[in-house]
Amino acid sequence: MNIYRTQSEQVLKTAQVNKQLKSGQIIQGKIQQLYPDNKAQVQLGNQTLIAKLEAPLIAGERYHFQVQRADQMIHLKVLGERLTGKAQENITQLLQQLGLKSTKENSILLLRLVKNGLPFDKKQLSKAIQLLGQKENGRLAQEVILQMITRRYPMKESIFQALYTEKTTQQSEVMQNLLLKLREDSAAMSNNKAILIARLQSLLYGTVNEKEYVLNNIRSDTYTESNPFFQVLKSVGVVNSDLSLSSWKSMWGNASVSSQKGKDWPLNVTPPEIMNILKNLLANKQEVMQLSLELLAKLQKRSQSSATNSETREIQAQLIKIAALLHNRVDLRANYQQFDALDIHILQRLETLSNPSSYVLIENIIKNMEIGSSHNLPGKHFLNQVKHYLSLSGITYENDLLNKINQPQTVKELLISMIPQSDGTVHELATKALNHLNGLQLQSVFETEHFIQTAIHIPAYKPGINKDLKIEFESKKTSDGKIDPDHCRILFYLELKNLNETIMDIHIQQRSVSITVFNDNEKAKLQVAAFQPLLKTSLERMNYHLSGISFKPLQDKPNISKQIINHYSSSSYQGVDYLI
Template sequence: MFPSSSLVNLMQGIDTNNTKMFHLRPGQLFQGVITQIYPGQLAQLKLGGMTITAKLEAQLQKGSRYWFQVLGGDGLPRLKVLENVSPLEKNSAPLLQQIGLTKGEVQEKVMTELIRDQIPFSPKQVKDGIALVQQSSRNNQDSINLLIQLIKRGLPISKETFICLETLYSQQSFGETIGKLKNSLQDSGLFRTFPQLYHLLQNLHFRNVSSSDETVQIIKEQITTASLLHLFERVGLKGMPMNDSRDILSRGELLKNLLLEFLQHSSPSTDNRLQAEFLIHRLTALQLLSVENNFVLQQMVMQLPLYFMGRYRDLTIQWQGKRNTSGEINGDYCRILFFLEMSYLADVIVDIQIQNRIISVTVYNEREKPQGIIDDLVPTLKESLSKLDYKLSTVIWKQPKIDPPTFINKVNDYQGVDIRI
């Protein structure tokens, strides 16, 4: 198995183009190293992999590491050097005291991970987040991981956000929950009261495979990514980029609204309520994971239920790319990630990178590469992609224990920022 579930990996994200996320907000704390000092009180700081151009208003030393606090004000952000807190100190107690928190196991773990990953944070984010971790029904480490992701992404540190993103750590299937709620509406007769919700749940089945012959073919397709041809068409790699994926996103928003209406205007059973609430929370979590930077860089996350071999599977698609002049994702330069759990192959991640309509495919799976099947089907994949005016460059199979994918949260394209210290 992978180190964590596919959706948790999705939450962490995969670096699209070695870009870095960087947003400084008033009140945040972070560690930085002075790497260069220039005339005119200018200097360079390093925060993680970011190089920051700064104006120095304090006497600092090249090569030294400091704790900084972001101050408010007009124009360029200003940074204050924190006193009485050594950046070389491994004990987090002085920093916890500085932000008004008592020492404790959860507090120390949160601070250790924030410092290790070099994530800017505010005292309020940490205080509110630790309270949520302590209230959570999940184990502390899962809850801490979730809190770190919320702070990384700049998402609200609230009970509602926490509950929604907790569903990403759940073993509950999105597709199976859709199926159960649909069947329950049918059995109880509520499908007559909520016909639009019932029909939408019924139509959300992405692919239904019942026969053993079809099942064998699906497994072969999933192993070699041949079925991605159909997915390409569904997510927009066929003439009109993003039309189908936008349709999927709009259906997700419609489903969420209909589920809210279902809860507000009926007295559902306990099971129905729990199923509807789970779906609402999962849909909200996927919306939170979809980000847009200045209407240029887009990351969209979708989840589709499949049904084959007698059970539901959740197919998660993450689309990353830049918008073109018409406002659509540029299908010539983008990245698509597919996450799927299968009975025989277990977790499968397919990473498709497109540069100038040249496609490279990397499959992450723990099993040995099925070379014979791949050799048989890659020519068909090349031919089919050629009909869509795409060229297949490589198909690479990687085993995570040997060639682990780098899961990090960098999705924006900031290269640097001017700040005043």
């Protein structure tokens, strides 16, 4: 049976289908009606098409077809005889024709592919069966295989492991287990391990008050090889320039935040003052870098020859200028300005201040702190937490590399570099964490020509949230390929301590918002009703109108994965004619 274009306006649609159907792929179809001139109406998947027959087929019967060629004209070969009314017999026959074992698991997988109208080839199915045998949870493994074929992923073990790990573990659990193990191995702490610990802590627990935050950064820094935060604090005069690294590390063994300036806090600068100094430095980045570079050149020149009094005064003036940009406290300015021009310490300070990587570190410290500063504004805090996760997790790692977007070292980047150098439990946990991130990435975006769906998973970082938070967005694409904020759908999947499983399904049409809450707890209605006036007012501020909130039991919850399959099927074969 060959597939012809019977009308000129169907040329574009035929081209679109040819991109989906590939040589060797198999799909089930039904001959719905026979026409004169050896033509027939054929149903393939969810689509009805017109075909010209070159094989004697019977109206009303189903057949398995294999793609022989998929270029300007698609050729389908009929596999075996017409199908019987018994699905199991048809599947067994197809497995035999493909030379594959007719086991219960293989039959169930193949039956699900056929029922969903998904095309597949023998090599793909053989690899899928091989992967299926690796997992005890066969049903879940089948879900992963079905998803891989639905989304046209290569049938590779790495992709299978990533998706399977994501479905069988919670991101927060995986991160927590890895974090605990890394802390146990602190004796063999490397720079990357220390940064990874800090990243995991930040993603799991969010940010805390300034005192705890500064202390956590200092303690994490003591485990690194280069101790960049220590060097930055030295460069701005918070730490005496002659303090050794070993003395610095020993200072923090018993340090706590219970007393900001007492014996438990070994600095004469409070954590809020440290944060202000860092903010001042970042705000005056260009000027401080320029002054530091100029001073370095002058000091290096001075070390080679005697300097005049005017040159010395000029150097002193520039140091005073830098100090004024950093500090409001007079004592700190004075401490910063006391130096011997030939002393190595002043050169180290200026080298740190002229180094761009110092400012990347400071920017990340300040940004992470600011995410937690809005804890009294839940909405803003939540949005910041999402941005924080996208920035540090590595969920956009490859895209950032491709587009040369400068980001701080992410969890994924650190895992990739650490796994080859690790072994034992650390290697196992790090691999699982990387697989989980890869699984999330693979499911983060699904799109067709006119439709887009995105998903974000945020670790359960707040008390009362028992599992990771999942958010899905779906809509037709705008002209620039993005989600349309005026016409879209947003779903929140929550597992709450008191209300248990809860799904919020938000539909937006012409900026009118309707919300359906899926929950089996009667208390949910009371909880939502209490916040409805605030929600209505907040939406109006953003030029949205709340049209209503309804409640349904969880048994009526939406099945997004099924909708994705339908999108796949409908976008694959629409309006195309075949020759069989």
